[in-house]
Amino acid sequence: MKNIYEQHQHAHLGYYENGYDLEAIGYKKEGIDEWDIFFEPKHYKNISIPQNFPYVPDYGYKLGVVYANDLSFEEGSAFLEKWLRDVELID
Numbered sequence: 001m002k003n004i005y006e007q008h009q010h011a012h013l014g015y016y017e018n019g020y021d022l023e024a025i026g027y028k029k030e031g032i033d034e035w036d037i038f039f040e041p042k043h044y045k046n047i048s049i050p051q052n053f054p055y056v057p058d059y060g061y062k063l064g065v066v067y068a069n070d071l072s073f074e075e076g077s078a079f080l081e082k083w084l085r086d087v088e089l090i091d
Contacts, residue, residue, distance in 0.1 A: 013076035033069045
């Protein structure tokens with residue numbers, strides 16, 4: 001399978017408030033301003049992902065897409081925090 005992500009473009013994202021230490025990673029799609037955001041729950045205890053999110057081998061669960069040329073830590077982490085709240089993994 002062809003890799004659709006730019007080889008040297010990825011971003012580490014995190015949520016570190018209220019006793020949480022959760023991280024995701026974004027990969028920039030080749031040639032377009034889109035970043036796919038992935039989360040791997042096997043690195044954490046007591047975290048399970050709702051079944052409607054696809055699992056992509058070697059990446060984790062795909063949480064969604066952020067449209068940006070250069071994804072900042074702040075923008076990506078805000079996306080992660082919103083997703084964590086939307087699926088009720090954090091308060």
